[in-house]
Amino acid sequence: MFRLWFDKGTLLLKGDVGTPYGKWDPRSGCYRIKACHYRDVLDFFRESNIRFEDVVSNLPALEQLEGSIELRAYQNKALDRWLAADKRGVLVLPTAAGKTFIALKAIDLLKIQTLIVVPTLDLLDQWKKRVRDCLNVEAGVIGGGENIVRMVTISTYDSAYSQAAHLGNKFMLLIFDEVHHLASPGYMQIAEMYAAPYRMGLTATYERSDQRHNLLPLLVGDPVYSVSIEELTAGKHLSDYTYEKIAVELTKQEQQTYEENMAIFKNYLVGRRIVLKSAFDFQRFIMTTGRDPHAREALLARNKALKTAVNSEAKLDLLAEKLETHRNEKVLIFTLYNDLVYTISRRFLIPAVTYQTPREERREILANFGNGTYKVIVTSQVLDEGVDVPDASVGIVLGGTGSRREFVQRLGRLLRKKDGKTAKLVEIISKETVEVNISRRRHLKQQEKHNNVTQ
Numbered sequence: 001m002f003r004l005w006f007d008k009g010t011l012l013l014k015g016d017v018g019t020p021y022g023k024w025d026p027r028s029g030c031y032r033i034k035a036c037h038y039r040d041v042l043d044f045f046r047e048s049n050i051r052f053e054d055v056v057s058n059l060p061a062l063e064q065l066e067g068s069i070e071l072r073a074y075q076n077k078a079l080d081r082w083l084a085a086d087k088r089g090v091l092v093l094p095t096a097a098g099k100t101f102i103a104l105k106a107i108d109l110l111k112i113q114t115l116i117v118v119p120t121l122d123l124l125d126q127w128k129k130r131v132r133d134c135l136n137v138e139a140g141v142i143g144g145g146e147n148i149v150r151m152v153t154i155s156t157y158d159s160a161y162s163q164a165a166h167l168g169n170k171f172m173l174l175i176f177d178e179v180h181h182l183a184s185p186g187y188m189q190i191a192e193m194y195a196a197p198y199r200m201g202l203t204a205t206y207e208r209s210d211q212r213h214n215l216l217p218l219l220v221g222d223p224v225y226s227v228s229i230e231e232l233t234a235g236k237h238l239s240d241y242t243y244e245k246i247a248v249e250l251t252k253q254e255q256q257t258y259e260e261n262m263a264i265f266k267n268y269l270v271g272r273r274i275v276l277k278s279a280f281d282f283q284r285f286i287m288t289t290g291r292d293p294h295a296r297e298a299l300l301a302r303n304k305a306l307k308t309a310v311n312s313e314a315k316l317d318l319l320a321e322k323l324e325t326h327r328n329e330k331v332l333i334f335t336l337y338n339d340l341v342y343t344i345s346r347r348f349l350i351p352a353v354t355y356q357t358p359r360e361e362r363r364e365i366l367a368n369f370g371n372g373t374y375k376v377i378v379t380s381q382v383l384d385e386g387v388d389v390p391d392a393s394v395g396i397v398l399g400g401t402g403s404r405r406e407f408v409q410r411l412g413r414l415l416r417k418k419d420g421k422t423a424k425l426v427e428i429i430s431k432e433t434v435e436v437n438i439s440r441r442r443h444l445k446q447q448e449k450h451n452n453v454t455q
Contacts, residue, residue: 001015001051001052001053002014002015002017002045002050002051002052002053003015003052003053003055004041004052004053004054004055004056005055005056006035006055006056006057006058006168006169006195007028007032008165008168009035009164009165009168009189009192009193009194010032010033010034010035010193011032011033011034011035011037011038011041011056011195012025012028012030012031012032012033013030013031013032013033013041014029014030014031015031015052017050018031019031019033019041019044019045020040020044021033021034021037021040021041021044022037022041034192034193035168035169035192035193035194035195036191036192036193036194036195036219038056038195038196038197039197042054042197056169056195057169057170057172057195058169058170059113059169059170059171059172060113060140060149060150060151060153060170061151062111062112062113062151063137063150063151063152064137065107065108065111065135065136065137066135066136066137067104067105067108067134067135067136068134068136069101069104069105069108069134071098071101071102071105072098072237074093074097074227074232074237075097075098075101075102075105077225078091078093078102078224078225078227079102079105079106079109081224081225082102082106082200082224082225083106083109084224085221085222085224087106087110087173087197087198087199087200088198088199088200088220088221088222089199089200089201089220089221089222089223089224089225090179090200090201090202090203090206090216090220090221090222090223090224091200091201091202091203091223091224091225091226092203092204092205092206092223092225092226092227093202093204093225093226093227094204094227094228094229094232094238094408094412094415095204095408095409095411095412095413095415096238096412096413096415096416096417097204097227097232097237097238099177099202099203099204100126100127100130100177100202101130101134102202103116103175103177103200103202104130104131104134104135106173106175106200107135107152107173107175108134108135110172110173110198112172112173112198113151113152113153113170113171113172113173114151114152114153114171114172114173114174114175115153115154115155115160115167115170115171115173115174115175115194115196116131116139116152116153116154116155116175116177117154117155117156117157117160117174117175117176117177117182117190118154118155118156118157118177118178119156119157119177119178119181120156121143121144121156121359122359122362122363123177123178124141124143124144124154124155124156125363127139127154127177128141128154131152131154135152137150137151137152138150139152139153139154140152140153140154141153141154141155142154142155142156142159142160142163142167143155143156143158143159144156144359149167149170153170153171155167157181157182157187157190160190160194161186161187161189161190164189164190164193164194165193167194168193168194168195169194169195171194171196172196172197172198173196173198173199173200174191174194174196174198174199174200174220175199175200175201175202176191176199176200176201176202176220177202178202178203179201179202179203179206179216179220180203180205180206180207180208180213180216180405182201182216182219182220183208183212183213183215183216183219184212188215188219191219191220192219199219199220199221200220200221201216201220201221204405204408204409204412205404205405205408205409206223206226207404207405209278209279209280210279210280210283211280229408229411229412229415233415236417237417238415238416238417239393239414239415239416239417239418239421239422239423240421240422240423241411241414241415241422241423241424241425242422242423242424242425243425243426243427244424244425244426244427245426245427245428245429245439246318246426246427246428246429247428247429247430247431247436248312248314248315248317248318248428248429248430248431249314249430249431249432250308250309250312250314250430250431250432250433251312251313251314254308254309254312254313255432257304257305257308258305258308258309258433259305261301261302261304261305261308262301262302262305262434264297264298264301264302265298265299265301265302265305267298268294268295268297268298269298272295285299286299305433305434306336306433306434306435307337309399309429309430309433309434309435310335310336310337310340310398310399310430310435311337311339311340311343311399312430314430315398315428315430316343316344316347318428319333319344319348319396319398319428320348322394322396322426323348323376326394326424327375328375329375329393329394330369330372330375330376330391330392330393330394331375331376331377331392331393331394331395331396332376332377332378332379332392332394332395332396332410332413332414333350333376333377333378333379333395333396333398334379334380334381334395334396334397334398334399334410335378335379335380335398335399336380336381336398336399337380337399338354338355338356338380340380340398340399341353341354341378341379341380342354344378344398345378348376348378350374350376350377350378351365351368351369351374351376351377351378352377352378352379353365353366353377353378353379354379354380355380365377369392370391381406391416391418392413392414392416392423393414393418393421393422393423393424394414394423394424394425394426395410395411395413395414395423395424395425395426396426396428397410397425397426397427397428398428399435410425411423411425427439
């Protein structure tokens with residue numbers, strides 16, 4: 001009889017006939033198979049009428065779930081599509097559209113051992129609270145100094161990766177929050193080293209600039225449901241919003257600094273006949289900076305030019321006006337660079353949240369923002385993704401990367417539904433700088449996405 005078991009992130013098959021999924025391992029005298037093919041191997045054996053002993057799983061005890069989740073129509077449709085796809089696939093919904101509740105409803109329906117994988121400790125805390133509130137059980141936690149496995153367990157991507165050899169056979173369902181992270185070269189091994197047959201990916205923005213999202217169907221499943229911000233605002237599930245772009249002028253000194261540094265960057269590209277048409281082209285250029293000091297000098301000059309444009313004094317003057325205009329509303333200020341975050345924090349006496357902010361301090365700031373003690377928060381990119389920021393209605397953007405993902409995530413921070421609310425997103429850019437093109441490219445991508453949805 002064949003015997004199949006788990007071994008440090010892979011499966012071992014003992015027997016005299018292989019499967020389409022494994023390779024002979026002479027060291028163990030068995031066939032070795034990626035753990036992600038567990039369900040495929042089971043199907044192969046059953047279809048081939050081969051008797052086998054399956055000792056792969058080592059599951060934690062089941063617990064009594066008491067779900068209290070009522071889904072909206074579009075959320076039910078998303079869940080039905082995932083169930084119909086044999087419980088595999090990616091759900092693409094905007095920030096604030098309730099992806100978390102769809103996943104929790106799936107756990108409540110299936111009542112199987114589940115690992116929820118998240119990119120940050122803030123999201124780990126957020127999911128832990130939602131599991132308690134919606135399923136009436138305490139979640140296990142892997143990460144942030146905790147290492148407890150339960151029927152429903154939450155882990156950071158880093159911990160799920162580092163402990164895959166130990167955790168890979170303990171769950172039947174994997175839920176990947178912000179699933180676009182899974183396609184990175186390191187994290188994709190999480191999907192490969194876990195035997196869980198059922199998989200769900202959640203994201204507001206499926207595509208990656210490096211095109212590695214094309215790997216996700218193999219790791220999690222195909223995109224099975226997608227809905228846009230425009231569809232949900234039109235259907236009144238998210239708040240309506242307005243968008244305003246304002247261009248300001250650099251000072252003479254800022255303009256000179258900007259032009260001098262951009263000239264260094266552009267002259268290098270022309271001299272080396274380098275054309276940057278895509279994010280992949282730019283990544284290849286960055287790779288050359290490790291071995292070419294002139295390329296590094298050009299990159300540093302470009303970064304200094306961009307920093308000059310993003311951190312312009314005129315932006316801060318206009319920010320002061322906007323804060324006065326919206327003094328009775330909750331405002332999120334988004335920047336690209338941490339030093340501008342701290343400049344704004346000091347100048348306007350506003351709490352700041354960056355990756356350097358201690359976890360407990362960040363919790364306190366967000367809690368005080370939620371209860372109205374703080375009316376304004378300034379942040380870099382750390383609040384762009386996933387973090388639940390309640391009731392913010394105004395976003396002021398002073399700099400960004402230009403990616404559609406960043407735009408959707410920042411806008412999503414403002415769209416949680418509230419009676420009578422119209423969210424406002426204000427983008428302040430510097431004239432005659434690369435920021436103009438960055439903003440234009442992002443909005444062309446957003447418009448293309450909108451047109452694809454409405455056609």
